[in-house]
Amino acid sequence: MESNNSLQTELKRVKQELAGYRIELHQTRGYLQCILQSSEDIIFATEVDGMLISFSKGGEKVLGYTWEELAGRDIKDLAENPLLFQEFISSSLQGGVTTHLDLPFRHKEGGSIYCNVTLINLTNREGQRVGTVGVCRDITLWKKLQEDLVRIDRLAEIGRLAAGVAHEINNPLAIIGEASGWAGAVIDDAEGLTPEDRSELEKAVKGISEQTKRCRNITHQLLDFARRSAPEKTEFDVHTLLKESVGFLKSEVKHTSIEIDFDFMPGPLLMHSDPRLLEQVFVNFITNAIHAINKDGKNKGRIEIQTRRTDSKVEISFTDNGIGIPPENQQKIFELFYTTKPPGKGTGLGLPICQNIIKKIGGEISFHSEVGVGTSFTISIPLS
Amino acid sequence: MTDQPTIRILLVDDEETLLEFLSKRLLKQGYTVKATFSGEEAVKVAKDEQFDVAVVDLKMPGIDGVETQKRLRQMQPFLQCIVLTGHGSIETALESGQQEAFQYLLKPVDYDNLIISIQKAYDKKMKLQYQEFKEKVAEISTSGMGAHGIKKAIGELHKIYGIE
Numbered sequence: 001m002e003s004n005n006s007l008q009t010e011l012k013r014v015k016q017e018l019a020g021y022r023i024e025l026h027q028t029r030g031y032l033q034c035i036l037q038s039s040e041d042i043i044f045a046t047e048v049d050g051m052l053i054s055f056s057k058g059g060e061k062v063l064g065y066t067w068e069e070l071a072g073r074d075i076k077d078l079a080e081n082p083l084l085f086q087e088f089i090s091s092s093l094q095g096g097v098t099t100h101l102d103l104p105f106r107h108k109e110g111g112s113i114y115c116n117v118t119l120i121n122l123t124n125r126e127g128q129r130v131g132t133v134g135v136c137r138d139i140t141l142w143k144k145l146q147e148d149l150v151r152i153d154r155l156a157e158i159g160r161l162a163a164g165v166a167h168e169i170n171n172p173l174a175i176i177g178e179a180s181g182w183a184g185a186v187i188d189d190a191e192g193l194t195p196e197d198r199s200e201l202e203k204a205v206k207g208i209s210e211q212t213k214r215c216r217n218i219t220h221q222l223l224d225f226a227r228r229s230a231p232e233k234t235e236f237d238v239h240t241l242l243k244e245s246v247g248f249l250k251s252e253v254k255h256t257s258i259e260i261d262f263d264f265m266p267g268p269l270l271m272h273s274d275p276r277l278l279e280q281v282f283v284n285f286i287t288n289a290i291h292a293i294n295k296d297g298k299n300k301g302r303i304e305i306q307t308r309r310t311d312s313k314v315e316i317s318f319t320d321n322g323i324g325i326p327p328e329n330q331q332k333i334f335e336l337f338y339t340t341k342p343p344g345k346g347t348g349l350g351l352p353i354c355q356n357i358i359k360k361i362g363g364e365i366s367f368h369s370e371v372g373v374g375t376s377f378t379i380s381i382p383l384s
Numbered sequence: 385m386t387d388q389p390t391i392r393i394l395l396v397d398d399e400e401t402l403l404e405f406l407s408k409r410l411l412k413q414g415y416t417v418k419a420t421f422s423g424e425e426a427v428k429v430a431k432d433e434q435f436d437v438a439v440v441d442l443k444m445p446g447i448d449g450v451e452t453q454k455r456l457r458q459m460q461p462f463l464q465c466i467v468l469t470g471h472g473s474i475e476t477a478l479e480s481g482q483q484e485a486f487q488y489l490l491k492p493v494d495y496d497n498l499i500i501s502i503q504k505a506y507d508k509k510m511k512l513q514y515q516e517f518k519e520k521v522a523e524i525s526t527s528g529m530g531a532h533g534i535k536k537a538i539g540e541l542h543k544i545y546g547i548e
Contacts, residue, residue: 174492
């Protein structure tokens with residue numbers, strides 16, 4: 001009877017203890033649930049073989065998946081480089097210590113999500129490994145900012161270097177120009193030259209003068225890059241300038257089927273502005289059009305350059321039948337460093353510089369684009 | 385160039401080789417040219433000789449182009465200065481509030497553009513000079529001087545302004 005009593009007491013005690021544990025367990029679960037639901041990080045747990053058994057809400061948001069799509073999948077398949085991720089997991093498991101690493105995951109819709117990944121071994125009471133817990137913070141934006149900063153720094157450095165070199169070259173260049181000009185004047189007056197020799201000498205001197213001008217344009221553009229100078233004002237014919245700009249890009253168009261058509265107003269179109277800056281803008285727009293067509297892989301590429309004149313303005317449009325700009329990217333095209341070209345191919349500076357120049361000479365840029373149809377850029381600049 | 389009075393040009397640049405060729409070209413075209421290789425030298429030369437247009441390099445050892453043109457104009461107020469600058473220094477020159485130059489041109493300057501600028505600078509100089517000459521003449525005429533005095537004063541003005 002007595003042992004029965006003590007048994008009863010013992011049972012009661014155990015029951016109470018159990019109830020306490022249950023409450024504790026409930027609280028812990030609630031606590032964990034709260035973390036998993038509200039954290040913006042990817043928090044996951046896997047079996048030993050990498051099979052996912054839990055995935056945080058934040059993780060669903062970051063990678064674009066729902067838990068239903070992920071349950072039972074191998075965590076490494078979410079990484080951009082599954083092999084590398086597998087290696088990382090294996091190595092982290094050997095020492096049994098927590099490890100950190102920056103690794104890219106792949107978003108469901110494509111695109112890399114850079115994460116700072118922390119892996120922790122999940123062990124049972126016997127100290128055996130039963131799985132892995134990972135906490136991954138999305139650092140994509142931070143990483144991009146860091147890369148942008150490095151790029152801006154590098155560009156500024158290149159700019160300074162280029163400006164320094166260009167500046168030094170300008171003086172000898174000026175002397176070459178004057179010397180060849182003088183030589184030309186001497187040849188004009190020289191007596192006793194055979195007509196053949198005279199024409200050869202004139203040709204040679206003209207060559208030196210033209211190439212000096214070309215070098216000067218390059219040094220000025222380099223210096224432009226480092227520091228924008230105030231626009232110059234001279235009278236020039238827009239049509240000639242447009243044709244010259246197209247001429248610069250001959251080699252780009254040579255092995256393609258791209259046709260460049262001019263739809264000009266009759267006669268020359270004289271205006272008062274900075275031809276050197278405008279030429280830079282023209283070359284940039286035509287280059288972009290060529291790239292848009294090449295990207296599209298169309299057999300019949302066509303670029304149309306049109307001019308119109310109103311009372312006080314000149315309108316020039318560049319229309320291509322290239323790949324077009326998707327609506328979601330249209331807002332970004334004038335952003336500094338925005339580019340759709342692979343790294344190293346595009347700087348993302350072309351259009352911002354163009355916009356800067358056009359603003360500087362008091363004009364405006366507008367554009368219209370449809371995916372698969374093409375893009376048309378129009379610049380409108382005051383006549384003087 | 386033959387039917388107009390020759391334009392007197394003062395060149396100031398420490399690049400001697402550049403000035404050598406530039407002067408030869410300008411001389412051949414009928415301009416009167418004096419080449420100087422520093423701001424100090426230019427100022428010295430301008431004490432004794434009159435010029436219409438000065439072409440001044442901005443960056444020189446000693447006094448720079450902005451200071452040189454300032455001193456030149458103190459001596460010869462109608463002298464027009466064309467300042468040649470390296471890139472970017474145009475803004476520096478303008479920012480420092482010293483906009484007295486007739487024009488700033490980027491180096492290396494295109495010869496044909498330089499000739500156009502020199503011609504325009506000369507036209508401006510003549511216009512300003514003639515305007516002030518006329519004002520002075522009007523002043524003297526209404527000053528109440530006797531006919532003889534007026535004639536003499538105007539004769540002096542002709543000399544000062546170089547107007548025949």
